[in-house]
Amino acid sequence: MVKMEHVKKHYKDFELDCSLQVEEGRVTGLIGPNGAGKSTAFKAILNLIEIDAGGIAVLGKANDRLTQDDREKIGVVLSDSGFSGYLSVKDIIPVLSSLYRRFDRTAFVHMCKKFNIPLDKKIKEFSTGMKAKLQVISAMCHGARLLIMDEPTAGLDVIARGELLDLLRGYMESGDRSILISSHISSDLEGLCDDLYMIDGGKIILHEETDVLLDEYGVLKLTDEQYEKLDKEHILACKREGFGVSCLTAQKQFYMENYPGIVIEKGSIDKVITIMIRGEAK
Template identity: 35%
Template sequence: MSNILEINNVSKSYQNFMLQNVSFALPEGCIMGLIGINGAGKTTLINSVLNLIRIDQGDIKIFGMEHGNLTTDAKEKLGVVYDENCLPEGLNIKEICNVFCRIYKSWDEKLYYSIIEKMEIPSSVSIGKMSRGNKIKVNLVVALTHHPRLLILDEITASLDPIMRNNVLAIFREFVQDEKNSILFSSHITTDLENVADYITFIDNGKLIFSMNKDSLLDDNLLIRCKESEFARLDKTFITAYENKPNGVIALASNQLKQYCLDELINFEEPTIEEIMLLITKGVR
Protein backbone atom coordinates (compact mmCIF):
# COMPACT_ATOMS: atom_id res chain seq x y z
CA MET A 1 0.00 0.00 0.00
CA SER A 2 1.46 3.37 -1.07
CA ASN A 3 1.14 6.61 0.86
CA ILE A 4 -0.81 9.37 -0.85
CA LEU A 5 0.35 11.96 1.72
CA GLU A 6 3.57 12.02 3.74
CA ILE A 7 4.39 14.64 6.39
CA ASN A 8 7.90 14.50 7.82
CA ASN A 9 9.13 16.60 10.78
CA VAL A 10 7.02 19.61 9.81
CA SER A 11 7.35 22.72 11.98
CA LYS A 12 5.85 26.18 11.68
CA SER A 13 6.34 29.02 14.19
CA TYR A 14 4.12 31.98 14.93
CA GLN A 15 4.45 34.54 17.70
CA ASN A 16 2.23 32.60 20.11
CA PHE A 17 2.11 29.13 18.57
CA MET A 18 4.37 26.47 17.10
CA LEU A 19 3.61 23.37 15.08
CA GLN A 20 6.41 21.08 16.22
CA ASN A 21 8.04 18.24 14.27
CA VAL A 22 4.81 16.64 13.08
CA SER A 23 5.18 13.40 11.10
CA PHE A 24 2.58 10.95 9.78
CA ALA A 25 1.49 9.27 6.56
CA LEU A 26 -1.90 8.68 4.95
CA PRO A 27 -2.09 5.48 2.86
CA GLU A 28 -4.08 5.20 -0.36
CA GLY A 29 -7.66 4.00 0.01
CA CYS A 30 -8.02 5.27 3.59
CA ILE A 31 -9.79 7.96 5.61
CA MET A 32 -7.76 9.71 8.30
CA GLY A 33 -9.49 11.72 11.01
CA LEU A 34 -7.52 14.73 12.26
CA ILE A 35 -8.52 15.66 15.82
CA GLY A 36 -7.58 18.22 18.45
CA ILE A 37 -9.22 21.07 20.32
CA ASN A 38 -9.49 24.56 18.80
CA GLY A 39 -6.03 26.07 18.43
CA ALA A 40 -4.28 22.70 18.44
CA GLY A 41 -2.79 23.26 14.99
CA LYS A 42 -5.10 21.33 12.66
CA THR A 43 -5.80 24.18 10.24
CA THR A 44 -2.14 25.25 10.32
CA LEU A 45 -1.22 21.72 9.31
CA ILE A 46 -3.84 21.62 6.51
CA ASN A 47 -2.68 25.00 5.19
CA SER A 48 0.89 23.72 5.27
CA VAL A 49 -0.07 20.65 3.24
CA LEU A 50 -1.77 22.88 0.68
CA ASN A 51 1.30 25.17 0.54
CA LEU A 52 -0.84 28.14 1.60
CA ILE A 53 1.73 28.87 4.30
CA ARG A 54 5.46 28.26 4.13
CA ILE A 55 6.73 25.73 6.66
CA ASP A 56 9.89 26.45 8.63
CA GLN A 57 11.17 22.89 8.64
CA GLY A 58 10.41 19.43 7.27
CA ASP A 59 8.94 18.19 4.04
CA ILE A 60 5.51 17.25 2.70
CA LYS A 61 4.87 14.92 -0.19
CA ILE A 62 1.58 14.49 -2.06
CA PHE A 63 1.33 11.70 -4.65
CA GLY A 64 5.06 11.18 -4.06
CA MET A 65 5.91 14.77 -5.10
CA GLU A 66 7.09 17.68 -2.97
CA HIS A 67 3.96 19.66 -2.13
CA GLY A 68 5.44 22.90 -3.46
CA ASN A 69 6.24 21.34 -6.84
CA LEU A 70 2.92 19.81 -7.79
CA THR A 71 2.13 19.86 -11.49
CA THR A 72 -1.15 21.27 -12.79
CA ASP A 73 -2.40 17.72 -13.39
CA ALA A 74 -1.45 16.75 -9.81
CA LYS A 75 -3.28 19.78 -8.39
CA GLU A 76 -6.41 18.64 -10.26
CA LYS A 77 -6.29 15.50 -8.15
CA LEU A 78 -6.72 17.52 -4.95
CA GLY A 79 -10.18 18.37 -3.61
CA VAL A 80 -10.32 20.84 -0.71
CA VAL A 81 -13.29 21.99 1.38
CA TYR A 82 -13.11 24.39 4.33
CA ASP A 83 -15.83 25.13 6.90
CA GLU A 84 -16.85 28.27 5.02
CA ASN A 85 -18.02 28.98 1.50
CA CYS A 86 -15.23 29.57 -1.03
CA LEU A 87 -17.47 29.86 -4.12
CA PRO A 88 -18.84 33.05 -5.76
CA GLU A 89 -22.04 33.80 -3.87
CA GLY A 90 -23.78 35.38 -6.85
CA LEU A 91 -23.81 32.15 -8.87
CA ASN A 92 -26.42 29.38 -8.82
CA ILE A 93 -25.88 25.64 -9.30
CA LYS A 94 -25.95 25.74 -13.11
CA GLU A 95 -23.64 28.75 -13.27
CA ILE A 96 -21.16 27.06 -10.91
CA CYS A 97 -21.08 24.08 -13.26
CA ASN A 98 -20.53 26.33 -16.28
CA VAL A 99 -17.55 27.98 -14.57
CA PHE A 100 -15.80 24.89 -13.24
CA CYS A 101 -16.20 22.80 -16.37
CA ARG A 102 -13.80 25.33 -17.95
CA ILE A 103 -11.32 25.07 -15.07
CA TYR A 104 -10.98 21.30 -14.56
CA LYS A 105 -10.10 18.93 -17.40
CA SER A 106 -11.74 16.06 -15.54
CA TRP A 107 -14.96 17.89 -14.60
CA ASP A 108 -17.87 15.41 -14.65
CA GLU A 109 -21.16 17.25 -15.24
CA LYS A 110 -23.26 14.11 -14.84
CA LEU A 111 -21.64 13.36 -11.49
CA TYR A 112 -22.09 16.99 -10.42
CA TYR A 113 -25.85 17.00 -10.89
CA SER A 114 -26.16 13.51 -9.45
CA ILE A 115 -24.56 14.56 -6.15
CA ILE A 116 -26.50 17.85 -6.12
CA GLU A 117 -29.71 15.80 -6.25
CA LYS A 118 -28.49 13.27 -3.69
CA MET A 119 -27.64 16.07 -1.25
CA GLU A 120 -30.97 17.83 -1.85
CA ILE A 121 -29.33 21.15 -2.71
CA PRO A 122 -31.72 23.81 -4.14
CA SER A 123 -30.67 24.58 -7.70
CA SER A 124 -32.66 27.73 -8.39
CA VAL A 125 -31.15 30.08 -5.79
CA SER A 126 -27.72 31.68 -5.68
CA ILE A 127 -25.04 30.39 -3.31
CA GLY A 128 -25.30 33.55 -1.23
CA LYS A 129 -28.98 32.88 -0.44
CA MET A 130 -28.41 29.30 0.68
CA SER A 131 -28.12 28.12 4.27
CA ARG A 132 -24.64 27.62 5.68
CA GLY A 133 -25.08 23.86 5.43
CA ASN A 134 -26.08 24.00 1.76
CA LYS A 135 -23.14 26.28 0.97
CA ILE A 136 -20.75 23.70 2.45
CA LYS A 137 -22.49 20.93 0.52
CA VAL A 138 -22.03 22.78 -2.79
CA ASN A 139 -18.34 23.26 -2.01
CA LEU A 140 -18.06 19.53 -1.35
CA VAL A 141 -19.84 18.67 -4.60
CA VAL A 142 -17.40 20.85 -6.55
CA ALA A 143 -14.47 19.16 -4.80
CA LEU A 144 -15.80 15.70 -5.73
CA THR A 145 -16.84 16.46 -9.31
CA HIS A 146 -13.36 16.74 -10.82
CA HIS A 147 -12.48 13.21 -9.61
CA PRO A 148 -9.78 13.99 -7.03
CA ARG A 149 -7.59 11.32 -5.49
CA LEU A 150 -7.09 13.18 -2.20
CA LEU A 151 -9.86 15.05 -0.39
CA ILE A 152 -8.81 17.46 2.37
CA LEU A 153 -11.73 18.54 4.55
CA ASP A 154 -11.57 21.05 7.41
CA GLU A 155 -14.51 20.82 9.84
CA ILE A 156 -17.18 20.59 7.15
CA THR A 157 -19.74 18.36 8.88
CA ALA A 158 -20.45 20.70 11.81
CA SER A 159 -22.88 22.72 9.64
CA LEU A 160 -24.86 19.68 8.50
CA ASP A 161 -27.90 18.13 10.18
CA PRO A 162 -27.54 14.50 11.37
CA ILE A 163 -29.36 13.00 8.37
CA MET A 164 -27.25 14.89 5.86
CA ARG A 165 -24.08 14.07 7.82
CA ASN A 166 -24.90 10.39 7.38
CA ASN A 167 -25.42 10.92 3.66
CA VAL A 168 -22.07 12.72 3.38
CA LEU A 169 -20.28 9.99 5.33
CA ALA A 170 -21.76 7.43 2.91
CA ILE A 171 -20.31 9.45 0.03
CA PHE A 172 -16.91 9.39 1.75
CA ARG A 173 -17.06 5.60 2.11
CA GLU A 174 -17.97 5.29 -1.56
CA PHE A 175 -15.13 7.64 -2.51
CA VAL A 176 -12.45 5.46 -0.91
CA GLN A 177 -13.85 2.29 -2.45
CA ASP A 178 -11.45 3.27 -5.20
CA GLU A 179 -8.28 2.25 -3.38
CA LYS A 180 -6.32 5.05 -5.06
CA ASN A 181 -8.42 7.66 -3.21
CA SER A 182 -7.97 8.96 0.34
CA ILE A 183 -9.43 11.57 2.69
CA LEU A 184 -7.81 13.75 5.37
CA PHE A 185 -10.77 14.80 7.48
CA SER A 186 -10.54 17.32 10.33
CA SER A 187 -13.60 17.22 12.56
CA HIS A 188 -14.79 18.02 16.07
CA ILE A 189 -17.61 15.51 15.63
CA THR A 190 -15.64 12.46 16.68
CA THR A 191 -18.61 10.12 16.26
CA ASP A 192 -18.33 10.78 12.50
CA LEU A 193 -14.70 9.67 12.64
CA GLU A 194 -15.63 6.55 14.60
CA ASN A 195 -18.03 5.70 11.78
CA VAL A 196 -15.73 6.20 8.80
CA ALA A 197 -12.07 6.74 9.72
CA ASP A 198 -9.38 4.12 9.25
CA TYR A 199 -6.73 6.19 11.06
CA ILE A 200 -6.81 8.87 13.73
CA THR A 201 -4.17 11.59 14.01
CA PHE A 202 -4.28 13.65 17.20
CA ILE A 203 -2.54 17.02 17.56
CA ASP A 204 -2.44 18.96 20.82
CA ASN A 205 -0.79 22.36 21.25
CA GLY A 206 1.11 21.92 17.99
CA LYS A 207 2.51 18.51 18.91
CA LEU A 208 1.64 15.13 17.45
CA ILE A 209 0.24 12.93 20.22
CA PHE A 210 -0.37 9.89 18.01
CA SER A 211 -1.26 8.81 14.50
CA MET A 212 -2.56 5.25 14.40
CA ASN A 213 -5.14 2.80 13.17
CA LYS A 214 -8.54 3.69 14.66
CA ASP A 215 -9.50 0.14 15.62
CA SER A 216 -6.16 -0.40 17.35
CA LEU A 217 -6.57 2.91 19.19
CA LEU A 218 -9.96 1.89 20.58
CA ASP A 219 -8.99 -1.74 21.24
CA ASP A 220 -5.71 -0.93 22.98
CA ASN A 221 -7.20 1.47 25.53
CA LEU A 222 -9.55 1.27 28.50
CA LEU A 223 -11.57 3.97 30.18
CA ILE A 224 -11.47 3.21 33.90
CA ARG A 225 -13.95 4.78 36.33
CA CYS A 226 -12.95 4.10 39.90
CA LYS A 227 -12.62 5.35 43.45
CA GLU A 228 -9.47 7.20 44.49
CA SER A 229 -8.45 4.22 46.64
CA GLU A 230 -8.82 1.88 43.63
CA PHE A 231 -6.87 4.25 41.41
CA ALA A 232 -4.05 4.35 43.95
CA ARG A 233 -3.56 0.59 43.50
CA LEU A 234 -3.39 0.71 39.69
CA ASP A 235 0.00 0.27 38.02
CA LYS A 236 0.68 3.83 36.81
CA THR A 237 2.98 2.45 34.10
CA PHE A 238 -0.19 1.65 32.15
CA ILE A 239 -2.01 4.93 32.81
CA THR A 240 -1.91 7.42 29.92
CA ALA A 241 -3.91 10.24 31.53
CA TYR A 242 -6.39 10.71 34.35
CA GLU A 243 -8.75 13.29 35.79
CA ASN A 244 -10.03 13.64 39.34
CA LYS A 245 -13.80 14.00 39.61
CA PRO A 246 -16.02 14.68 42.65
CA ASN A 247 -17.10 11.02 42.70
CA GLY A 248 -13.77 9.41 41.85
CA VAL A 249 -11.21 9.18 39.06
CA ILE A 250 -11.53 8.69 35.30
CA ALA A 251 -8.40 7.24 33.73
CA LEU A 252 -7.30 6.36 30.22
CA ALA A 253 -5.22 3.21 30.43
CA SER A 254 -3.67 0.44 28.41
CA ASN A 255 -5.86 -2.64 28.02
CA GLN A 256 -3.08 -4.52 29.80
CA LEU A 257 -4.95 -3.49 32.96
CA LYS A 258 -8.11 -5.23 31.80
CA GLN A 259 -7.52 -8.48 33.69
CA TYR A 260 -6.59 -6.61 36.86
CA CYS A 261 -9.80 -4.58 36.65
CA LEU A 262 -11.81 -7.76 36.13
CA ASP A 263 -10.15 -9.41 39.12
CA GLU A 264 -10.64 -6.36 41.36
CA LEU A 265 -14.15 -5.54 40.11
CA ILE A 266 -13.07 -2.11 38.88
CA ASN A 267 -15.37 -0.55 36.29
CA PHE A 268 -13.97 -0.08 32.80
CA GLU A 269 -15.26 0.33 29.25
CA GLU A 270 -13.98 0.94 25.74
CA PRO A 271 -13.34 4.68 25.35
CA THR A 272 -14.67 6.86 22.57
CA ILE A 273 -12.32 8.96 20.46
CA GLU A 274 -13.70 12.07 22.17
CA GLU A 275 -12.98 10.66 25.63
CA ILE A 276 -9.42 9.79 24.60
CA MET A 277 -8.87 13.28 23.20
CA LEU A 278 -10.35 15.13 26.18
CA LEU A 279 -8.53 13.09 28.82
CA ILE A 280 -5.17 13.52 27.13
CA THR A 281 -5.83 17.23 26.55
CA LYS A 282 -7.34 18.16 29.91
CA GLY A 283 -6.18 15.41 32.25
CA VAL A 284 -2.95 14.71 34.08
CA ARG A 285 -0.40 12.84 31.99
Protein backbone atom coordinates in the same frame (compact mmCIF):
# COMPACT_ATOMS: atom_id res chain seq x y z
CA MET B 1 -0.75 10.25 -0.51
CA VAL B 2 0.40 12.77 2.12
CA LYS B 3 3.53 12.71 4.27
CA MET B 4 4.54 15.43 6.72
CA GLU B 5 7.95 14.99 8.36
CA HIS B 6 8.86 17.24 11.30
CA VAL B 7 7.05 20.19 9.74
CA LYS B 8 7.49 23.37 11.75
CA LYS B 9 5.73 26.70 11.45
CA HIS B 10 6.36 29.50 13.95
CA TYR B 11 3.86 32.20 14.84
CA LYS B 12 4.06 34.77 17.61
CA ASP B 13 2.13 32.67 20.12
CA PHE B 14 1.96 29.26 18.42
CA GLU B 15 4.28 26.68 16.88
CA LEU B 16 3.36 23.74 14.68
CA ASP B 17 5.70 20.72 14.93
CA CYS B 18 3.92 17.93 13.11
CA SER B 19 4.55 14.58 11.43
CA LEU B 20 1.75 12.49 9.93
CA GLN B 21 1.00 10.23 6.98
CA VAL B 22 -2.09 9.51 4.88
CA GLU B 23 -1.88 6.23 2.98
CA GLU B 24 -3.63 5.30 -0.24
CA GLY B 25 -7.06 3.75 0.21
CA ARG B 26 -7.48 5.08 3.75
CA VAL B 27 -9.40 7.81 5.54
CA THR B 28 -7.26 9.57 8.15
CA GLY B 29 -8.72 11.87 10.78
CA LEU B 30 -6.99 14.80 12.48
CA ILE B 31 -8.57 15.57 15.84
CA GLY B 32 -7.93 18.04 18.64
CA PRO B 33 -9.36 21.14 20.35
CA ASN B 34 -9.75 24.56 18.75
CA GLY B 35 -6.38 26.20 18.23
CA ALA B 36 -4.51 22.89 18.34
CA GLY B 37 -3.02 23.31 14.85
CA LYS B 38 -5.39 21.40 12.58
CA SER B 39 -6.05 24.25 10.14
CA THR B 40 -2.38 25.24 10.13
CA ALA B 41 -1.44 21.66 9.21
CA PHE B 42 -3.99 21.64 6.38
CA LYS B 43 -2.72 24.95 5.01
CA ALA B 44 0.88 23.71 5.19
CA ILE B 45 -0.01 20.57 3.21
CA LEU B 46 -1.73 22.70 0.56
CA ASN B 47 1.28 25.05 0.39
CA LEU B 48 -0.92 27.98 1.44
CA ILE B 49 1.63 28.97 4.09
CA GLU B 50 5.41 28.79 4.02
CA ILE B 51 6.84 26.34 6.54
CA ASP B 52 9.99 27.01 8.58
CA ALA B 53 11.38 23.47 8.62
CA GLY B 54 10.62 19.89 7.63
CA GLY B 55 9.20 18.41 4.47
CA ILE B 56 5.78 17.72 2.97
CA ALA B 57 5.07 15.29 0.15
CA VAL B 58 1.70 15.08 -1.62
CA LEU B 59 0.99 12.40 -4.24
CA GLY B 60 4.63 11.38 -4.00
CA LYS B 61 6.10 14.83 -4.71
CA ALA B 62 7.22 17.80 -2.64
CA ASN B 63 4.10 19.91 -2.20
CA ASP B 64 5.78 22.97 -3.75
CA ARG B 65 6.67 20.97 -6.88
CA LEU B 66 3.18 19.86 -7.86
CA THR B 67 2.18 20.40 -11.49
CA GLN B 68 -1.25 21.58 -12.61
CA ASP B 69 -2.16 17.97 -13.35
CA ASP B 70 -1.09 16.96 -9.82
CA ARG B 71 -3.13 19.73 -8.22
CA GLU B 72 -6.23 18.66 -10.14
CA LYS B 73 -5.98 15.31 -8.36
CA ILE B 74 -6.61 17.05 -5.03
CA GLY B 75 -10.05 18.09 -3.82
CA VAL B 76 -10.20 20.62 -0.99
CA VAL B 77 -12.87 21.75 1.46
CA LEU B 78 -11.71 24.36 3.97
CA SER B 79 -13.83 25.64 6.84
CA ASP B 80 -13.41 29.29 5.84
CA SER B 81 -14.01 28.93 2.09
CA GLY B 82 -16.97 28.54 -0.24
CA PHE B 83 -18.73 29.83 -3.34
CA SER B 84 -20.17 33.33 -3.72
CA GLY B 85 -23.72 33.44 -2.47
CA TYR B 86 -24.81 35.40 -5.53
CA LEU B 87 -24.07 32.49 -7.87
CA SER B 88 -26.27 29.48 -8.62
CA VAL B 89 -25.03 25.95 -9.19
CA LYS B 90 -25.56 26.47 -12.92
CA ASP B 91 -23.28 29.52 -12.67
CA ILE B 92 -20.42 27.59 -11.07
CA ILE B 93 -20.49 24.68 -13.56
CA PRO B 94 -18.57 26.61 -16.27
CA VAL B 95 -16.16 27.88 -13.59
CA LEU B 96 -15.37 24.34 -12.47
CA SER B 97 -15.11 23.22 -16.10
CA SER B 98 -12.50 25.90 -16.80
CA LEU B 99 -10.53 25.13 -13.62
CA TYR B 100 -10.43 21.33 -13.97
CA ARG B 101 -9.79 19.54 -17.23
CA ARG B 102 -11.31 16.32 -15.87
CA PHE B 103 -14.41 17.96 -14.40
CA ASP B 104 -17.33 15.56 -14.92
CA ARG B 105 -20.35 17.76 -15.54
CA THR B 106 -22.73 14.81 -15.85
CA ALA B 107 -21.64 13.28 -12.55
CA PHE B 108 -21.72 16.68 -10.85
CA VAL B 109 -25.31 17.42 -11.92
CA HIS B 110 -26.39 13.87 -11.06
CA MET B 111 -24.99 14.15 -7.53
CA CYS B 112 -26.53 17.58 -7.01
CA LYS B 113 -29.94 16.20 -7.95
CA LYS B 114 -29.42 13.08 -5.83
CA PHE B 115 -28.72 15.20 -2.74
CA ASN B 116 -31.47 17.74 -3.44
CA ILE B 117 -29.24 20.67 -4.33
CA PRO B 118 -31.18 23.03 -6.65
CA LEU B 119 -29.38 24.12 -9.80
CA ASP B 120 -31.09 27.50 -10.31
CA LYS B 121 -31.37 28.81 -6.75
CA LYS B 122 -28.82 31.37 -5.46
CA ILE B 123 -26.32 29.75 -3.10
CA LYS B 124 -26.98 32.44 -0.46
CA GLU B 125 -30.47 30.93 -0.12
CA PHE B 126 -29.10 27.43 0.55
CA SER B 127 -29.20 25.84 3.98
CA THR B 128 -25.89 25.18 5.75
CA GLY B 129 -26.20 21.51 4.84
CA MET B 130 -26.79 22.23 1.16
CA LYS B 131 -23.74 24.49 1.03
CA ALA B 132 -21.58 21.82 2.68
CA LYS B 133 -22.75 19.09 0.31
CA LEU B 134 -22.13 21.35 -2.69
CA GLN B 135 -18.53 21.95 -1.56
CA VAL B 136 -17.89 18.23 -1.15
CA ILE B 137 -19.47 17.33 -4.50
CA SER B 138 -17.41 20.04 -6.20
CA ALA B 139 -14.22 18.64 -4.64
CA MET B 140 -15.03 15.11 -5.82
CA CYS B 141 -16.14 15.63 -9.42
CA HIS B 142 -12.85 16.36 -11.17
CA GLY B 143 -11.00 13.08 -10.82
CA ALA B 144 -9.51 13.86 -7.40
CA ARG B 145 -7.56 11.03 -5.79
CA LEU B 146 -7.08 12.89 -2.51
CA LEU B 147 -9.61 14.89 -0.50
CA ILE B 148 -8.41 17.31 2.18
CA MET B 149 -11.32 18.47 4.31
CA ASP B 150 -11.25 20.81 7.30
CA GLU B 151 -14.47 20.56 9.36
CA PRO B 152 -16.79 19.70 6.44
CA THR B 153 -19.63 18.69 8.78
CA ALA B 154 -19.50 21.80 11.01
CA GLY B 155 -22.93 23.25 11.73
CA LEU B 156 -24.86 20.43 10.04
CA ASP B 157 -27.80 18.57 11.54
CA VAL B 158 -27.66 14.80 11.91
CA ILE B 159 -29.46 14.12 8.61
CA ALA B 160 -27.20 16.43 6.58
CA ARG B 161 -24.11 14.94 8.24
CA GLY B 162 -25.27 11.45 7.38
CA GLU B 163 -25.79 12.40 3.73
CA LEU B 164 -22.36 14.01 3.54
CA LEU B 165 -20.67 10.98 5.13
CA ASP B 166 -22.45 8.75 2.60
CA LEU B 167 -20.91 10.90 -0.14
CA LEU B 168 -17.45 10.31 1.29
CA ARG B 169 -17.96 6.56 1.70
CA GLY B 170 -19.06 6.36 -1.92
CA TYR B 171 -15.97 8.30 -2.97
CA MET B 172 -13.72 5.74 -1.25
CA GLU B 173 -15.25 2.69 -2.93
CA SER B 174 -12.70 2.61 -5.77
CA GLY B 175 -9.96 1.71 -3.26
CA ASP B 176 -7.21 3.96 -4.70
CA ARG B 177 -8.30 7.25 -3.11
CA SER B 178 -7.63 8.85 0.27
CA ILE B 179 -9.17 11.41 2.59
CA LEU B 180 -7.61 13.59 5.29
CA ILE B 181 -10.40 15.06 7.40
CA SER B 182 -10.88 17.00 10.62
CA SER B 183 -14.10 17.24 12.61
CA HIS B 184 -15.26 18.16 16.11
CA ILE B 185 -18.02 15.54 15.84
CA SER B 186 -16.40 12.35 17.05
CA SER B 187 -19.17 10.02 15.88
CA ASP B 188 -18.53 11.12 12.29
CA LEU B 189 -14.88 10.12 12.51
CA GLU B 190 -15.51 6.89 14.41
CA GLY B 191 -17.68 5.63 11.56
CA LEU B 192 -15.50 6.92 8.72
CA CYS B 193 -11.79 6.99 9.56
CA ASP B 194 -9.31 4.13 9.40
CA ASP B 195 -6.84 5.90 11.68
CA LEU B 196 -6.64 9.04 13.79
CA TYR B 197 -3.99 11.57 14.72
CA MET B 198 -4.57 13.70 17.81
CA ILE B 199 -2.93 17.14 17.82
CA ASP B 200 -2.60 19.56 20.74
CA GLY B 201 -0.42 22.64 21.04
CA GLY B 202 0.82 22.10 17.50
CA LYS B 203 2.19 18.60 18.24
CA ILE B 204 0.88 15.12 17.47
CA ILE B 205 0.30 13.43 20.83
CA LEU B 206 -1.37 10.23 19.65
CA HIS B 207 -1.72 8.15 16.47
CA GLU B 208 -3.94 5.09 16.52
CA GLU B 209 -6.05 2.84 14.31
CA THR B 210 -9.71 3.76 14.89
CA ASP B 211 -10.75 0.14 15.47
CA VAL B 212 -7.99 -0.31 18.04
CA LEU B 213 -9.01 2.87 19.87
CA LEU B 214 -12.64 1.82 20.05
CA ASP B 215 -11.95 -1.85 20.91
CA GLU B 216 -8.86 -1.81 23.11
CA TYR B 217 -8.83 1.59 24.80
CA GLY B 218 -10.75 2.14 28.00
CA VAL B 219 -11.26 4.62 30.83
CA LEU B 220 -10.80 3.38 34.39
CA LYS B 221 -12.97 5.13 36.99
CA LEU B 222 -11.06 4.85 40.26
CA THR B 223 -11.29 5.98 43.85
CA ASP B 224 -8.07 7.39 45.27
CA GLU B 225 -7.50 4.10 47.13
CA GLN B 226 -7.97 2.03 43.96
CA TYR B 227 -5.62 4.35 42.07
CA GLU B 228 -2.86 3.93 44.65
CA LYS B 229 -3.00 0.13 44.34
CA LEU B 230 -3.19 0.15 40.51
CA ASP B 231 -0.45 -1.21 38.25
CA LYS B 232 0.14 1.92 36.15
CA GLU B 233 2.35 0.34 33.48
CA HIS B 234 -0.40 0.52 30.84
CA ILE B 235 -1.83 3.92 31.81
CA LEU B 236 -1.48 6.67 29.18
CA ALA B 237 -2.92 9.64 31.07
CA CYS B 238 -4.97 10.47 34.16
CA LYS B 239 -7.47 13.18 35.03
CA ARG B 240 -8.52 14.15 38.53
CA GLU B 241 -12.30 13.89 39.05
CA GLY B 242 -14.72 14.60 41.90
CA PHE B 243 -14.98 10.88 42.70
CA GLY B 244 -11.26 10.20 42.34
CA VAL B 245 -9.29 9.61 39.14
CA SER B 246 -10.09 8.74 35.51
CA CYS B 247 -7.29 6.86 33.76
CA LEU B 248 -6.92 6.20 30.05
CA THR B 249 -5.42 2.89 28.95
CA ALA B 250 -4.75 1.18 25.62
CA GLN B 251 -4.84 -2.19 27.43
CA LYS B 252 -8.43 -2.36 28.63
CA GLN B 253 -8.40 -6.17 28.71
CA PHE B 254 -5.44 -6.26 31.12
CA TYR B 255 -7.35 -4.25 33.72
CA MET B 256 -10.59 -6.15 33.15
CA GLU B 257 -8.80 -9.41 33.91
CA ASN B 258 -6.65 -8.21 36.82
CA TYR B 259 -8.94 -5.67 38.49
CA PRO B 260 -12.50 -7.06 38.29
CA GLY B 261 -13.75 -4.67 40.96
CA ILE B 262 -13.12 -1.39 39.15
CA VAL B 263 -15.38 0.43 36.71
CA ILE B 264 -14.05 0.40 33.13
CA GLU B 265 -15.76 2.36 30.37
CA LYS B 266 -15.29 1.67 26.68
CA GLY B 267 -12.95 4.04 24.86
CA SER B 268 -14.22 6.73 22.49
CA ILE B 269 -12.66 9.65 20.65
CA ASP B 270 -14.25 12.18 23.03
CA LYS B 271 -12.98 10.36 26.12
CA VAL B 272 -9.48 9.99 24.69
CA ILE B 273 -9.32 13.69 23.77
CA THR B 274 -10.60 14.78 27.19
CA ILE B 275 -8.12 12.76 29.22
CA MET B 276 -5.11 13.11 26.91
CA ILE B 277 -5.49 16.88 26.69
CA ARG B 278 -7.08 17.84 30.03
CA GLY B 279 -5.31 15.23 32.11
CA GLU B 280 -1.69 14.45 32.89
CA ALA B 281 0.40 12.05 30.79
CA LYS B 282 2.03 9.10 32.53
